[in-house]
Amino acid sequence: MRSHLALVLIPLLSGCFVDRSSINVPLEPAAVAALQPGTSTADDVTRLLGAPVEVVQLGRRSAWRYEYLLTKRAGLFLVIFGTRGTDTQADRVWVFLDEQDTVTHIGSTFDSSEAEYALPGFSSARTAGAGQGVNQ
Amino acid sequence: MRRAGPSCALLALCAGCLQGDYNEDRIHQVVSAVHVASLRPGEARLADVLALLGAPLYVVELDNGVALAFGWLDQSDWNVEAVVPVGDASMQFSYASADLQIPGLVVFLDAAYVVMRLDRGLLGDLLPQRARPKLVEDPESDGP
Numbered sequence: 001m002r003s004h005l006a007l008v009l010i011p012l013l014s015g016c017f018v019d020r021s022s023i024n025v026p027l028e029p030a031a032v033a034a035l036q037p038g039t040s041t042a043d044d045v046t047r048l049l050g051a052p053v054e055v056v057q058l059g060r061r062s063a064w065r066y067e068y069l070l071t072k073r074a075g076l077f078l079v080i081f082g083t084r085g086t087d088t089q090a091d092r093v094w095v096f097l098d099e100q101d102t103v104t105h106i107g108s109t110f111d112s113s114e115a116e117y118a119l120p121g122f123s124s125a126r127t128a129g130a131g132q133g134v135n136q
Numbered sequence: 137m138r139r140a141g142p143s144c145a146l147l148a149l150c151a152g153c154l155q156g157d158y159n160e161d162r163i164h165q166v167v168s169a170v171h172v173a174s175l176r177p178g179e180a181r182l183a184d185v186l187a188l189l190g191a192p193l194y195v196v197e198l199d200n201g202v203a204l205a206f207g208w209l210d211q212s213d214w215n216v217e218a219v220v221p222v223g224d225a226s227m228q229f230s231y232a233s234a235d236l237q238i239p240g241l242v243v244f245l246d247a248a249y250v251v252m253r254l255d256r257g258l259l260g261d262l263l264p265q266r267a268r269p270k271l272v273e274d275p276e277s278d279g280p
Contacts, residue, residue: 056195057269058202059247063195082157090164092191096182105249107186111165120160120212 015077018117023069024053027091032108035095042101049093060099067092074117085123089115156216163209164193167241175243175251182249193240196263197270201247207240207259237261 031048034040045052045064052064068091075084089111096105116123171188174180185204192204242262244252255262 056197057272058195058197059270060272063202065191065195080154080156082155084157084159086159086161088161088163092193094186094191094195105182105186107189107191109165109190114165118160120158123160123162 015075015082017073017075019073019075020117021071024067026068026112027066027093027108027110029108029110032093032106035103035106037103037105040103042097042103045095045097045103049095052095058096061104062097064095064097065092066095068112070112070115072115072117074119076119083120085118085120087115087118087123089113153219153221154217156214158212158214160212161209163238164207166208166210167206172241172254175254177251177253180251182245182251185243185245185251189241189243192243193259194263198244198264199270201245201252202249203263204243204245205240205259205263206243207238209238 027049034048035045049066053067054065056063056065069088070090071086071088073084073086075082091108091110091112093106093108095103096107098104118124167189174188175184182204189204189206193207194203194205196203196205237258237260239257240259240262242255242257242259244255246252
């Protein structure tokens with residue numbers, strides 16, 4: 001009986017996989033919290049967070065994007081049928097600067113820890129994300 | 137065992153000509169409908185948007201302001217593919233229900249960072265095409 005069970009389990013488990021990939025480096029909430037709208041400058045932003053992944057010009061003002069993406073996948077392949085679950089979450093920060101390169105607004109989201117390995121039908125219920133804003 | 141034998145043999149034979157898969161994809165977190173409802177055009181400002189909704193996916197410069205795009209995806213799709221030999225050739229049938237357009241919310245703000253309107257839909261439809269940054273003239277210069 002045990003050998004039969006093993007014979008069934010071995011081909012099933014051989015088709016399993018989990019995978020994790022990320023883009024950029026994780027963002028530190030403490031570094032973001034250290035930025036103060038109205039006083040922090042572009043120099044402070046680059047010193048604390050490094051180079052942004054995107055700079056958007058807004059007339060004489062600008063907005064800088066920092067982002068860390070984390071993707072987790074889990075899959076199962078059974079001869080002629082496969083199933084896969086992919087979950088991508090991000091830590092993201094937008095820093096808005098005025099004409100004098102002084103920080104005016106900061107919007108941040110730290111959701112990368114919410115990414116999970118889950119086959120279809122086994123993922124946890126999704127809740128609405130809440131952001132954090134620090135503004136002048 | 138007598139019944140399982142032909143089934144296993146059929147399964148093994150089909151493995152090369154019939155494939156199916158079911159996938160679930162989740163990208164980012166859904167924006168709270170309650171928070172969105174509390175953003176009133178003409179009153180809410182950029183500070184309120186960032187505080188309630190967090191960091192947007194995209195910030196886009198507009199002629200008269202800026203657009204903040206929030207997007208998320210929570211979808212499942214299934215695909216079936218069958219390859220059938222016909223004479224010397226083979227025919228392939230496939231079906232895919234995946235839709236890669238990301239739905240979301242775009243908040244349009246004026247130059248003073250006051251919310252003008254909020255639109256829901258596919259981000260690809262709501263956002264303007266990417267363009268070069270606007271030319272900013274120096275007010276102190278006397279012209280070219």
